[in-house]
Amino acid sequence: MFRITLPDGSVREVAPGTTPADIAAAIGPGLAKAAIAARVDGELRDITRPLEGNVQLALVTSRDEADALELARHDYAHVLAEAVQSLFPGTQITFGPATDDGFYYDFAPKGRPFTEEDLPAIEEAMRKIIAQDQPLIREVWSRADLIARWKAQGETFKAEWAAELPENEELTVYRAGKGEDAWLDMCRGPHLASTGKLDPQAFKLTRVSGAYWRGDQKNAMLSRIYGTGWLNKKQLDAHLHKLEEAAKRDHRKLGQEMDLFHLQAEAHGSVFWHPKGYMIWRELEAYMRRAIDAAGYREVKTPQVMDARQWEQSGHWGKYRENMFVIPDEVPNVEEDGPLVSNDAEWMALKPMNCPAHILIFKQGIKSYRDLPLRFYENGCCHRNEPHGALHGLMRVRQFTQDDAHIFCREDQIVDEVQAFCALADRIYRDFGFTYSIKLALRPDKRFGTEEMWDQAEAELRDAVVRAGLATPEYGWEELPGEGAFYAPKLEWHLTDAIGRTWQVGTIQSDRVLPDRLDASYVGEDGERHRPVMLHRAIFGSYERFIGILIEHFAGRLPAWLAPVQAVVATIVSDADDYAKNAVTQLKAAGIRAESDLRNEKINYKVREHSLAKVPHLLVVGKREAEEGTVAIRSLGVEGQRVIPLAEAIAWLKGEGTPPDLRG
Known part of the structure; x- marks a missing residue:
């Protein structure tokens, strides 16, 4: 028993x-x-x-939602594969995992690749399989029998994968249905007891794309079908509504409509900022400078290109080389952390991060324990050779600018510095209207440093968050094993936007590895040399991505202080042109970013056009307003208008356009 x-x-x-x-x-x-x-x-x-x-x-x-969703999505993927093979005989199956909001499956079609026109028929076939309530039965197979079965069925991809799995791994198959006609897939599981446990109205196939077998572009191109799957139709409808809302808020679409930026092949992965978009950047930069100046940071500027030996010494060459742009293009084939070159060639690299350069500044001159903490800040432009397929608007680019800083401190100062950073990040995120959660990313498998270093660094970060009162369910406190950087554990700030999506932006890392590898030191109270601890930190993460997040969070309706154009004075009749011009002059003199619209167009056309451009405030003037010295204010997203004196409007707009950290 x-x-x-x-x-x-x-x-x-x-x-x-x-x-x-x-x-x-x-x-x-x-x-x-x-x-x-x-x-x-x-x-x-x-x-x-x-x-x-x-x-x-x-x-x-089903009340254990995380587990229930993972099971359901895995099952939807298997039902998808069975449906595809029933509709398109000869199609080979490969892999089909669950994802954060659904599932996908990769196929090798016998004929043409799949298209989105195929999805409705596949969905209908999936519903029939669910209605059949096929039992999902786990079976353990011998390697030889399973490989023979796959080969006999023409499943070359499955046979290849089965042959390469570790010898000591148990090979399991799930059988959908009973008898000779049962459909099989190799899978570790687990699964629900039968297909009938799925809700046939709680899934939707969303798109089709190409994918390489095992993610290698040298291998065969497959057809990947994506879907979203949930426990019930209510959850699905809520998710589809969220997707619809996300499409409306897409920063690439809004960026074009608002004339903020563009991307093009001549600089793939880098951003062309237009005047209006760069005004947002400038306002963010000015805001952040005020914040870091008040917090005791010293701004620095470091080179874009540095000798590759510096990156070898820091460890980035061995751990991060594939993401770096190297000059010249052809580089020696080196092993991880192996010798850089065996000749006299001068290899350079565009910096992918700022930390080694900040250590070089720290090392200029002798530093005393009394000088610490030293907080170096840089709006640092970095380059990372991201894969072509991973690039996504402003969210993932190859050239970006970090609001980057490094705090060099003594051991006894670490917790206080991290706690102070928590307070600074909290104030900044709240100024932008974000709530957030905090995660502690712990040591990865591949890392530098001793276990004692990692124990101490993780404990310090944890202690600082506890002291700051943020290690609570209210702040989504969670520890993430294996998610730290190769040189340090890190605290991560995950922002929640207006439609409930989360974005990982801010971070602070407690690093003892780089100061040691790059020989940074200070003179302690005992007169001996000591290693400083280096805290890597950022709040925006990168200006590009943070602006993209802001555009989507506010659906383009940025707060007035961030809006590229804060007010437009629009005329109803040409008789008010001179008054409108004078009003714009006064607005600009008060520090308000204002423009006039004197075109010979109907006022409703002007209102609609400036609403699409997401201008926060429209000041409408006609003959009567010109005579009375007033304006009719129409604010974006607010019904109706109000007529007030121009001087009063200027004072109100000035208050609206003042950054939150400068308000009384």
């Missing part, structure tokens, strides 16, 4: 062959119906998989 311990501490003795489904049924019919999977000693497993010994057992229901 096996001893099964349940979450409430109770123990049940069961015979070998008993499944979690049997235990759910023994507890009660309600749980038997609700249970969809089980956690066995913490591992998520099929509800019908027999238990294999004395274990801790927790039954999973």
